[in-house]
Amino acid sequence: MQNVKIVITGPFAAGKTEFIRSISEIDVVSTERRISDNSRVVKEETTVAMDFGRITIDQDLVLYLFGTPGQKRFDFMWEILSEGMLGFVLMVDSTKSETFREARQILDVFKKYAGVPFVVAANKQDLPDAWSPEDLRIALRINSDVKVLPCVARDKESVKHVLLELLYTILETLEEGVS
Amino acid sequence: MALKGNLRDFSVTQLLNLINLARKTGVLTIESDGTTARMYFREGRLLHASIAGQDDQLTAILQKAGKITPEQAQIIRTRSQVHTDKELGLLLINAGYLSQDDILSSVKQHVLDVVYYLFPFAEGRFHFEPDQLPPADRITVSLDLESIIMEGSRRIKEWERLHEELPDLDVALKFAERPRTPLRHINLNVDEWRVISFINGRNTIRQIAQHNGMGEFQIRKIVYGLLAAGLVELVEPAEQKRRAEAVPAGGPAQPAKPPVKRNVIMRIIDRIRRI
Numbered sequence: 001m002q003n004v005k006i007v008i009t010g011p012f013a014a015g016k017t018e019f020i021r022s023i024s025e026i027d028v029v030s031t032e033r034r035i036s037d038n039s040r041v042v043k044e045e046t047t048v049a050m051d052f053g054r055i056t057i058d059q060d061l062v063l064y065l066f067g068t069p070g071q072k073r074f075d076f077m078w079e080i081l082s083e084g085m086l087g088f089v090l091m092v093d094s095t096k097s098e099t100f101r102e103a104r105q106i107l108d109v110f111k112k113y114a115g116v117p118f119v120v121a122a123n124k125q126d127l128p129d130a131w132s133p134e135d136l137r138i139a140l141r142i143n144s145d146v147k148v149l150p151c152v153a154r155d156k157e158s159v160k161h162v163l164l165e166l167l168y169t170i171l172e173t174l175e176e177g178v179s
Numbered sequence: 180m181a182l183k184g185n186l187r188d189f190s191v192t193q194l195l196n197l198i199n200l201a202r203k204t205g206v207l208t209i210e211s212d213g214t215t216a217r218m219y220f221r222e223g224r225l226l227h228a229s230i231a232g233q234d235d236q237l238t239a240i241l242q243k244a245g246k247i248t249p250e251q252a253q254i255i256r257t258r259s260q261v262h263t264d265k266e267l268g269l270l271l272i273n274a275g276y277l278s279q280d281d282i283l284s285s286v287k288q289h290v291l292d293v294v295y296y297l298f299p300f301a302e303g304r305f306h307f308e309p310d311q312l313p314p315a316d317r318i319t320v321s322l323d324l325e326s327i328i329m330e331g332s333r334r335i336k337e338w339e340r341l342h343e344e345l346p347d348l349d350v351a352l353k354f355a356e357r358p359r360t361p362l363r364h365i366n367l368n369v370d371e372w373r374v375i376s377f378i379n380g381r382n383t384i385r386q387i388a389q390h391n392g393m394g395e396f397q398i399r400k401i402v403y404g405l406l407a408a409g410l411v412e413l414v415e416p417a418e419q420k421r422r423a424e425a426v427p428a429g430g431p432a433q434p435a436k437p438p439v440k441r442n443v444i445m446r447i448i449d450r451i452r453r454i
Contacts, residue, residue, distance in 0.1 A: 002443070004439055004443065004447070023451075023454065055447075055450065055451070055454070056450075057446050057447050057450045058446060058450070061443065061446055061447070063447055063450075084438060086438075086439060086444075097182075097183070097184030097185070097188050097189045098184065098185060098187070098188040099188075100188065100189065101188060101343060105346070108346075108347070111415070128181075129181065129183055131182055134201060135182060135197060135201060138196065138197045138200045138201055139189065139193070139197060141406075141413075143412075143415070156454070160451055160452075160454060163451055164448060164451055164452065167444055167447055167448045167451070168448070170444050171441065171444050171445070171448070174439075174440075174441050174444065175441070
């Protein structure tokens with residue numbers, strides 16, 4: 001049995017847990033805890049170690065989705081989670097410009113851990129104050145060759161689209177390596 | 180889609196950069212500490228700017244620019260039969276009192292004064308409303324934002340903000356592949372040119388500072404301005420490694436190959452499509 005993994009990262013309350021929940025075939029093994037600091041006004045619980053979702057591909061292959069903890073004090077987990085990943089999704093709450101700087105910092109860290117392919121998911125595009133993916137690209141200084149995708153993390157089709165785009169990018173990287 | 184946020188998280192420099200790169204049309208409103216300012220843009224170019232409560236009628240602008248005296252301004256205000264800035268401008272030109280250039284340069288300076296006044300604002304709400312243009316009676320200009328961003332970046336005084344925007348000095352710089360404005364159209368000072376002359380995709384920001392005898396604050400300020408104006412870009416870590424190892428150039432740097440075979444990815448794609 002081969003196991004492969006994709007990591008879902010991003011700032012606190014970006015929608016990482018919801019993203020994994022929308023597509024995982026098992027109940028997400030979530031290590032959420034009630035929040036004990038000021039972040040509580042944003043959400044009641046947060047992921048302290050990781051979320052863990054699974055998609056069985058076939059008899060010999062399983063894809064795991066790992067969500068990183070969003071709060072900075074748990075960033076020691078990021079490097080461990082990123083080891084051996086196929087690629088990663090940077091989730092950003094498109095309605096919260098106050099998290100963009102942190103998203104950029106997380107992206108810089110993950111790019112240093114492993115130069116694997118990634119896409120940016122501009123989450124909460126169903127909300128009226130959402131910044132468009134094009135504006136997010138500029139705000140986060142994302143290069144033009146990286147996909148910035150509209151996303152609604154609680155919508156399975158939207159999550160599928162983001163994962164598929166990441167997989168297409170991974171595929172392109174493999175094919176470029178061959179040629 | 181309206182853009183909303185706080186200047187604490189997204190600075191005036193970054194907002195102008197966004198408007199410039201996305202070639203936005205609309206009005207940016209900034210509310211900070213009792214001041215409400217509006218800047219109007221068309222396709223990423225600055226048309227007009229004003230601060231609520233300040234007299235920004237053409238008469239006041241011309242007086243501030245020294246094109247008319249306070250007495251002449253008073254006469255225009257009390258006796259003029261015209262009602263809009265455009266009508267007044269035409270009247271003054273046709274009467275031979277002022278040239279078109281006198282009027283446009285005064286309006287341009289007024290607009291720039293407003294924008295540069297706003298640059299240091301570090302707190303306050305902002306809101307961009309697309310597709311809104313200045314009131315039809317106003318005389319507008321059309322200014323490139325790159326030079327304005329460069330000048331605004333020179334005025335940044337906070338170390339913390341620069342450090343957040345540019346945390347790592349050990350990355351290399353390269354020229355933007357498609358800058359909107361050629362360097363020759365931008366007013367760079369001597370120190371900025373000295374930095375530019377060392378940009379080659381391999382020299383790190385720290386090395387460039389050392390070559391030029393510049394401190395961290397100074398180099399951050401200059402590089403931040405060049406980045407914000409879209410003239411240069413940071414070299415990605417993978418590309419930096421490739422350049423440092425002097426592998427023959429052949430297109431952009433590629434990310435590391437994932438540790439699986441193509442067939443594995445195809446199976447995952449097929450499965451996710453069927454979910």
